[in-house]
Amino acid sequence: MFSEVQFQNYGLPEEGLEQYSKKWEGKCCCLLGMKVLQRTTRGRSPGLFSLIDSLWPPLIPLKVHGQSQDSQEIDGRVPAPSFCYILGACPDEKSVEMVEEPEPQVLDLYLPPVVHSLKTILQNVGSACRCSFNAQVIFKRLQVENGARCGTAVFSLYVTDPVLQNAAHHVPRVLQVVVTSSCILGADVVDAVRNALPCVIFFRDAVKETDKIICVERTVLSLQWSQQYSIDGVDFTQMTGPVKLDELDSTTNLNTLCTVKGTVVGVDEDAAFSWPECNRCGNGKLVESPGDTGLLYCRHCHQPVTEPVTKMELEVFLQCPWTQHPVKVKLHQETIASLLMSSNRDEGGYELECVLGKEVGPLSCYVRSLATHPSHKIGLDEIRLS
Incomplete structure (x- = not known):
C-alpha cells in the first residue's frame, strides 16, 4: 500500500528540501500523529499514480496478504495499487522518528530513482x-x-x-x-x-x-x-564547446530550437523600426530633454542622454536550400548590425533593400510559428545562447 504524507509549515525554506530528502529518503521511519485526509484513486489523482507506477513493482517479492511467509509468491506482473491514502502530518519534526534497526525486508521496499540520459x-x-x-x-x-x-x-x-x-x-x-x-x-x-x-x-x-x-x-x-x-x-x-542545434527542415516542430542559414530575399517593412536607448541603463522610453536642448532625457537615470544607443528590429525572409518557401526570421541586434554595416545610410536611415541577396547564418533560432495549410509559413526568432 502507498501513502502520501503532506507536511504543512514544515520549515522547508530554512532547512531546504535537499536536507530532508537526504535525512528520510530510503530510511525506515515511524510516523506519529498522522491524520487521514483523503483516500484517492487513479481517476481523481492521475499525477500521483503516475509516480506510484514508477515505483512499482517493489524490489522484494510480492506475497498474498493474510497468508504465511511460506506461501506462494504472486506473479510480479500484478498491477499497481488502485488507491492511495493522503496523510497529514503535524507541523512538528517529532512526528517523524527514524527506526534505528529496521527489518531488512522493510529497507528493500525502497526503489531509488533511475537517472537516464x-x-x-x-x-x-x-x-x-x-x-x-x-x-x-x-x-x-x-x-x-x-x-x-x-x-x-x-x-x-x-x-x-x-x-x-x-x-x-x-x-x-x-x-x-x-x-x-x-x-x-x-x-x-x-x-x-x-x-x-x-x-x-x-x-x-x-x-x-x-x-x-x-x-x-x-x-x-x-x-x-x-x-x-x-x-x-x-x-x-x-560539454566544453558550443551547443549544437538541429538544422531547420521539414521535420522541425513548433516551440523547438534550430539553426537556419539562407539568402535574404525579402524584408517585412511594416515590422522594421528603430529607437534610441539610454547608454547607461538601457531604458528605451526616452523623452525630449527639458529646456529645448535637442537632447534626449532618461527618466530612469534622471539625466540627459548625450550618446543614445540605436536599437533596431528587423524581420527578413530567407530562401533556404531545403524548401521553396521563404522562412521569416526576426533577427537579433548583432545580426542586424552586421547586415547593415556595409550599407549606405542617409539622414532618413537605411534603405531596407540593401540587405537583399546577402547570405546569413547559421543562426540559432526559436520556432515561434509553424503552418503548412493553407500556406506554408515558418516564423523564427533569432536567439543568443550563452
Missing part, C-alpha cells in the same frame, strides 16, 4: 511515464500554456546532455522541458535559470510526453545533480 528517455520511456535525468539548460522562454496535463506553464527550459549532442539525426539534440507552477523548485534553481545559464539541473520524476518533458506536481528540480543513480554515465565535463 535524455537519449534513453526519448527512445525507451513511454508517454505519460515518469523519468529522472540530469541536463544542461541552455535557453529559457516564458510562456503560458493551458492543457489537461500541463496546467499553467511558467516557462520552458531547453536542455541537452553530452549523449544527445553526439547522437545521430534520428533524435533531437535539444529537448523542451515545460516547467509548470505545480512542480517543486527552490529559489536557487530559479536564480540559476534567470542569471547563470548554462547550468546543470537534476530533474526528478518529470513526465515524458511525445516531443517534450513536463515538470508537473511532485516533480523536483535541483541544482545538486545526481550521479549516484545514473546508469548511463553522462559526463557534463565533456
Whole structure:
C-alpha cells in the first residue's frame, strides 16, 4: 500500500528540501500523529499514480496478504495499487522518528530513482511515464500554456546532455522541458535559470510526453545533480564547446530550437523600426530633454542622454536550400548590425533593400510559428545562447 504524507509549515525554506530528502529518503521511519485526509484513486489523482507506477513493482517479492511467509509468491506482473491514502502530518519534526534497526525486508521496499540520459528517455520511456535525468539548460522562454496535463506553464527550459549532442539525426539534440507552477523548485534553481545559464539541473520524476518533458506536481528540480543513480554515465565535463542545434527542415516542430542559414530575399517593412536607448541603463522610453536642448532625457537615470544607443528590429525572409518557401526570421541586434554595416545610410536611415541577396547564418533560432495549410509559413526568432 502507498501513502502520501503532506507536511504543512514544515520549515522547508530554512532547512531546504535537499536536507530532508537526504535525512528520510530510503530510511525506515515511524510516523506519529498522522491524520487521514483523503483516500484517492487513479481517476481523481492521475499525477500521483503516475509516480506510484514508477515505483512499482517493489524490489522484494510480492506475497498474498493474510497468508504465511511460506506461501506462494504472486506473479510480479500484478498491477499497481488502485488507491492511495493522503496523510497529514503535524507541523512538528517529532512526528517523524527514524527506526534505528529496521527489518531488512522493510529497507528493500525502497526503489531509488533511475537517472537516464535524455537519449534513453526519448527512445525507451513511454508517454505519460515518469523519468529522472540530469541536463544542461541552455535557453529559457516564458510562456503560458493551458492543457489537461500541463496546467499553467511558467516557462520552458531547453536542455541537452553530452549523449544527445553526439547522437545521430534520428533524435533531437535539444529537448523542451515545460516547467509548470505545480512542480517543486527552490529559489536557487530559479536564480540559476534567470542569471547563470548554462547550468546543470537534476530533474526528478518529470513526465515524458511525445516531443517534450513536463515538470508537473511532485516533480523536483535541483541544482545538486545526481550521479549516484545514473546508469548511463553522462559526463557534463565533456560539454566544453558550443551547443549544437538541429538544422531547420521539414521535420522541425513548433516551440523547438534550430539553426537556419539562407539568402535574404525579402524584408517585412511594416515590422522594421528603430529607437534610441539610454547608454547607461538601457531604458528605451526616452523623452525630449527639458529646456529645448535637442537632447534626449532618461527618466530612469534622471539625466540627459548625450550618446543614445540605436536599437533596431528587423524581420527578413530567407530562401533556404531545403524548401521553396521563404522562412521569416526576426533577427537579433548583432545580426542586424552586421547586415547593415556595409550599407549606405542617409539622414532618413537605411534603405531596407540593401540587405537583399546577402547570405546569413547559421543562426540559432526559436520556432515561434509553424503552418503548412493553407500556406506554408515558418516564423523564427533569432536567439543568443550563452
